[in-house]
Amino acid sequence: MNHVPTPTTKRSSTDEFGVIEHVPDANDGDAAVLRTEELLLNMGPQHPSTHGVLRVVLDLEGERILKATPHLGYLHRGTEKLAEGKTYQQIVTLTDRLDYVCAMTNNFAYVRAVEKLLGVQVPPRAEYVRTIVAELQRISGHLFWLGTQALDIGAMTVFFYTFREREILIELFEKLCGARLTYSYYKVGGVSDDLTPDIIAALRAFLKAFPDKIIEYNTLLETNRIWLARTKGVAVISAEDAVSYSLTGPTLRGSGVNYDVRKAEPYAAYADVEWDVPLGKNGDTYDRYYIRLEEIRQSARIVSQCLDKLPEGPVSIDVPGITFPAKERVMVDMESLIHHFKMACEGIRPPKGEIYCATEAPKGELGFYINSDGGNHPYRLKIRSPSFVHLGAFDHMARGYLIADIVTIFGTYDVVMGECDR
Helix, strand or coil, X not given: CXXXXXXXXXXXXXXXXXXXXXXXXXXXXXXXXXXXXXXXXXXXEECCCCCCCEEEEEEEECCEEEEEEEECCCCCCCHHHHHCCCCCCCHHHHHCCCCHHHHHHHHHHHHHHHHHHHCCCCCHHHHHHHHHHHHHHHHHHHHHHHHHHHHHCCCCHHHHHHHHHHHHHHHHHHHHHCCCCCCCCEECCEECCCCCHHHHHHHHHHHHHHHHHHHHHHHHHCCCHHHHHHHCCCCCCXXXXXXXXXXXXXXXXCCCCCCCHHHHCCCCCHHHCCCCCCCCCCCCHHHHHHHXXXXXXXXXXXXXXXXXXXXXXXXXXXXXXXXXXXXXXXXXXXXXXXXXXXXXXXXXXXXXXXXXXXXXXXCEEEEEEEEECCCCCCCEEEEECHHHHHHHHHHHHHCCCXXXXXXXXHHHCCCCHHHXXX
């Protein structure tokens, strides 16, 4: 890693133009006076390459980065505060707007937290359907990252290949819940709709063809000199530093740290299927690319096993005060109509208490903290989003590199600004 060398001079002065003039000591003999000028550069606020609006203040020496300070807060979403005035069901739609590239996993993380607060158990089929959809979302999210990361640093073709398969998955999501981006598919107690035979058949066809597509992506990049030059040895972070900065997900595992919430605290159907946690060695951008490519393979493996083991039964609990009654009952039964009306007006009322629930999202650990006072909306809700946490290590991972590496370093986290500006 090419860090900026520490100056050997011991004294300096500033001339009338603000140029730093390093004055050598007497012991330096006839050493020439080294004159350098530090430049403060605003990179942004801008949207391209950042998947949201970000401003980074760079301290530069030439094109070399001395310090990189990210400034957040350009989306003004206020999700955590908005949640305090909405019922627990209404908050599901807010979670779609956090990491809008992987909205399904946001829904999953939130409803798991509410279910933990309520102490309810989701039916087995619902757990398997949730796992299938979450892993499809992981594949879709990693394909989005791979295509845009390659595009941002000069390898354009990969974008068209990855979005080809991503479009297939988005069409499946649309068949499943009627939406392509903000799904609101998961609900407290299960999911809103079951997998149909057509969706299952389309999934099996996708999984059969997908391994060859992954080989195509790798073929385009593994010997691409632009990709290798812009990723190998760039944004290196050691395992110790990665843990110190609370990194999670592929960013942490790229440094060789074996931590995945799905293994550490198994939930849904993850304990019932076989899969591996890929690890890197060097902790650079290339290793994090390798991790995500391998995670795509493992996600396809998980989905295939879940389809084979998919149990029969309901995809949601049926508990008055927690779930809405079935629409067909509402139309013919007065008690169901009253139940529906009360749920829409009053919502869920969990017991008093506080919980934290962590889920392994495509970008890392996504956690929800909920403090309940017994009302129909949270007294407090806090979100531990991986994009926000990872930007805390931005300065550490950027120092010593060039301005041209900033987009690579930003992209290596797979950040979406929607879950940073809360």
